[in-house]
Structures are given as C-alpha cells and as structure tokens.
Amino acid sequence: MNSLEELIKSMISGDRRALGKIITLMENDSSSSAYIIPRIHNLTGKAHIVGITGPPGSGKSSIVDKLISYYRDEGQKVGVIAIDPTSPFTGGAILGDRIRMKKHYTDKDVFIRSMATRGNLGGLSEATGNTIKALDAFGKDVIIIETVGAGQIEVDIVKVADTVVVVSVPSMGDSVQTLKAGIMEIGDIFAVNKADIEGVEKCIMEIRMMLELSEKKGGWNPPIIKTFGNKDDGANELYKSIKNHHSYLIESGHHEKKRIMREKTELVNLLQSLFVKNLYNIVGEKEMEELAKKIAKREKDPYMIIEELIPRLKKSI
Amino acid sequence: MPDKKLRILIAKPGLDGHDRGAKVVARALRDAGMEVIYTGLRQTPESIVETALQEDVDAIGLSILSGAHKHLFKKVIDLLKNEGADDIPIFGGGIIPEDDMPYLKDIGVKKIFGPGTSTENIVTYIKEMTNKS
Numbered sequence: 001m002n003s004l005e006e007l008i009k010s011m012i013s014g015d016r017r018a019l020g021k022i023i024t025l026m027e028n029d030s031s032s033s034a035y036i037i038p039r040i041h042n043l044t045g046k047a048h049i050v051g052i053t054g055p056p057g058s059g060k061s062s063i064v065d066k067l068i069s070y071y072r073d074e075g076q077k078v079g080v081i082a083i084d085p086t087s088p089f090t091g092g093a094i095l096g097d098r099i100r101m102k103k104h105y106t107d108k109d110v111f112i113r114s115m116a117t118r119g120n121l122g123g124l125s126e127a128t129g130n131t132i133k134a135l136d137a138f139g140k141d142v143i144i145i146e147t148v149g150a151g152q153i154e155v156d157i158v159k160v161a162d163t164v165v166v167v168s169v170p171s172m173g174d175s176v177q178t179l180k181a182g183i184m185e186i187g188d189i190f191a192v193n194k195a196d197i198e199g200v201e202k203c204i205m206e207i208r209m210m211l212e213l214s215e216k217k218g219g220w221n222p223p224i225i226k227t228f229g230n231k232d233d234g235a236n237e238l239y240k241s242i243k244n245h246h247s248y249l250i251e252s253g254h255h256e257k258k259r260i261m262r263e264k265t266e267l268v269n270l271l272q273s274l275f276v277k278n279l280y281n282i283v284g285e286k287e288m289e290e291l292a293k294k295i296a297k298r299e300k301d302p303y304m305i306i307e308e309l310i311p312r313l314k315k316s317i
Numbered sequence: 318m319p320d321k322k323l324r325i326l327i328a329k330p331g332l333d334g335h336d337r338g339a340k341v342v343a344r345a346l347r348d349a350g351m352e353v354i355y356t357g358l359r360q361t362p363e364s365i366v367e368t369a370l371q372e373d374v375d376a377i378g379l380s381i382l383s384g385a386h387k388h389l390f391k392k393v394i395d396l397l398k399n400e401g402a403d404d405i406p407i408f409g410g411g412i413i414p415e416d417d418m419p420y421l422k423d424i425g426v427k428k429i430f431g432p433g434t435s436t437e438n439i440v441t442y443i444k445e446m447t448n449k450s
Binding site: 020087108 | 343367370
C-alpha cells in the first residue's frame with residue numbers, strides 16, 4: 001500500500017492531520033485529486049453546503065463564527081473553508097479569517113481550513129470543490145464556505161453551495177446597486193449586517209424591491225435578516241433560515257436538481273482541462289507559436305488553422 | 318502542474334498585548350510569495366497546534382514578548398509530539414535573552430530571530446529550512 005493510500009485511510013478514520021495534508025495535495029497538484037477523489041467519492045454528498053458571501057469587511061467571518069456555535073450546540077460537526085485573496089503581484093497571501101473564529105480553534109469537531117484564491121477569479125479557489133468533498137468524506141454535517149470579499153461578479157459560490165447567504169452592510173451605494181446583475185441574484189438568504197448603523201431600513205427596502213422584481217426561486221421567498229456583527233441578535237434567526245432553506249431544498253426536490261447541475265458543471269470543467277492538456281500534448285507550445293505567427297503575418301486565418309488541426313485532434317482522444 | 322506553495326503559521330501565544338512584529342513578519346512572508354495563516358493575539362499552545370494541523374503548515378513562527386517563551390515553546394513542541402506532528406519546524410521571534418537560546422535549541426526550536434533582524438534573513442531562512450525538511 002502506498003503512502004497516499006495510507007493517508008486517505010487515516011483521513012477517513014478521522015485523522016485531522018491527514019485531512020489537512022490531503023487538502024494540501026489537492027491544492028498543489030491536480031493529479032493527486034485524480035487519485036484521491038475516486039477513493040472518497042462514495043463517502044460524499046451528505047453534508048449541507050452553505051456559502052457566505054459579500055463585500056470585504058461586511059462581517060462574513062464574524063457571522064461564520066456565530067453559525068459554527070449554533071451548529072455545535074446541536075452537536076453537528078462543522079467544516080469551514082475560508083478564502084482570502086492571493087496577491088496578483090507576489091503570489092503570497094495573508095489568510096486571516098480564522099481570527100474571528102478563535103473560540104472554535106480547539107474544538108476537535110470543527111475543522112477550519114484557510115485557502116488563498118491562487119489566481120482564481122470567481123471568489124473561490126480552484127481546489128475549493130475538492131476540499132468540500134474531503135470535508136464531506138471526513139464526516140462533516142455542514143460545510144460553511146466563506147468567499148473572498150466579493151464585489152459584483154464573484155458568484156462561483158452558487159455553483160458549489162446548496163444555500164447561499166449574501167451579507168450586505170448599510171450605506172454601500174444607492175438602489176441601482178441592488179438592481180445590477182451578479183451577486184444580488186444568487187442569495188437564498190440576505191443578511192444585512194452591522195444593522196445598528198445608519199441606513200439599515202433603506203438597505204432592507206432596496207433588497208426587498210430587488211427581490212420583488214426578480215424571478216421567484218421556486219417556492220422559496222429569500223428572507224432578509226438583520227444581524228449585528230459581534231452581538232447575537234439576528235444570528236440565531238439567520239441560522240434557522242439556513243436550516244429552513246435546507247429543508248425546503250430537500251422537500252421540493254430542488255436539492256437533487258442542484259446537485260445534478262453541480263456534477264454536470266464539474267464534469268464539463270474536468271473534461272475541458274483534459275482537452276486543453278491533450279491539445280498541448282499534440283500541438284505543443286512551439287508549434288502553437290509558429291501557427292500564431294502565420295496568423296499575425298496574415299498568411300492564414302485562425303479558422304483555417306483549426307480546420308487543418310482537426311484530423312490530428314480527433315486521433316488523440 | 319505541481320505548484321508547491323509554502324504555508325506558514327504566524328501566531329502569538331500567551332498574553333502579549335501587541336503584534337506589530339508578528340504582522341511585519343507576516344507581511345514580509347506574504348511579499349515573498351508565501352501563504353501566511355495569521356491567527357492574531359493571545360493564542361494558547363493548544364489552539365496553535367490544532368491550527369497547524371488543520372492548515373497543514375510547513376512551519377510555525379511564534380512571536381513572544383512576554384518572557385514566557387521557555388514555557389510556551391516547550392508546550393507547543395510537546396503538543397506537536399503528541400499529535401505526531403513534531404516534524405513541523407518551529408522558529409521564533411520577540412524579546413528572548415541570549416542565555417535562553419541553548420535551552421530553546423535543545424527542546425527543538427530551529428531558530429530565534431531577535432529584534433532588528435532583517436525580514437529578508439527570515440524569508441531566506443524559512444525557504445532553506447522548509448527545503449530541507
């Protein structure tokens with residue numbers, strides 16, 4: 001039995017360090033994922049996956065901290081993936097979301113993993129999907145994902161989470177902001193955090209108006225909940241809404257539909273990267289450059305080159 | 318493509334009141350392309366070790382100004398041993414008297430960076446240290 005096989009066994013039997021190491025492997029090298037995922041796939045699909053997104057400084061980490069407490073009060077095992085940005089200049093990152101979750105550090109049934117985006121643009125990191133699977137296989141009942149501070153188009157969370165909470169804070173712009181496409185469209189629940197500062201009623205009204213204009217999400221009416229940063233007010237209501245949404249998904253059959261869609265997206269993505277990799281094996285960086293030169297010199301056009309390459313590409317699959 | 322990124326935990330155990338030094342180091346490591354898990358003030362040895370496991374870090378840096386360094390380093394190292402994770406190297410910084418260095422070395426602390434160390438030295442040291450292990 002090789003060492004990776006052993007590591008997977010230890011992880012499944014509950015070794016926290018093994019889980020930490022497996023996440024690192026999948027984060028660093030996609031060929032490890034191709035080995036690991038088939039060995040844990042059967043153990044996944046049980047956890048409720050909750051996404052928390054919203055602008056930087058809106059209080060996502062503090063909200064996650066509170067949610068962990070409520071889940072733990074009910075004896076549920078919690079996994080957290082907290083994502084912070086990678087510097088586009090140095091490739092480094094400061095991962096500091098944990099700071100808000102201090103009181104859970106030594107709770108052995110709470111596993112918090114910080115991840116850097118590593119160049120991914122949608123608000124998650126590339127390995128987030130597989131990390132969810134690892135936590136799921138590890139036996140977590142709920143997996144909370146905190147996205148990077150999201151602006152308008154960081155909406156990938158909707159592709160991995162069952163329930164998405166969009167955190168807003170008052171005074172972030174006028175009502176046109178809530179009309180815009182993107183992040184405001186993906187919330188199953190809206191939390192208006194720091195609701196003790198001015199402008200909260202206006203913020204709520206604008207979200208409500210936006211929701212009234214939106215297409216209904218089946219039979220689910222997204223609630224808008226006031227939360228208060230460090231205080232407990234509202235956090236319990238948010239927790240209950242998240243659980244309600246989960247029940248709704250299961251009872252309405254949307255849960256199944258969402259999961260199938262998610263698996264489809266993942267499959268397509270994996271196939272795409274496989275094709276791209278194969279493409280470079282067949283054509284090669286150098287030849288690609290030569291072909292590009294021909295296009296630049298107007299000797300050939302890109303569609304002509306594709307026609308010429310197709311026979312070679314067909315043989316490769 | 319394997320893309321190994323160094324992940325470093327920077328933590329402040331004990332009752333220190335400020336973390337400027339730790340933040341400067343965290344920032345320098347970030348600028349050197351590392352992923353720095355920063356856990357803030359007043360950590361217990363237990364929470365530091367648990368974080369190191371979950372985050373699967375390549376090294377742990379502890380900053381201690383309080384004078385309790387002998388006790389705190391020892392505790393963290395003992396706990397790592399209990400978890401079978403004493404292969405994770407530990408370095409430190411802060412106000413640590415010369416006289417205590419042999420003891421710290423003896424219990425397994427890899428290196429202590431005193432006040433005035435250039436961040437460049439720290440970066441180079443970490444890169445070399447993690448390459449070896």
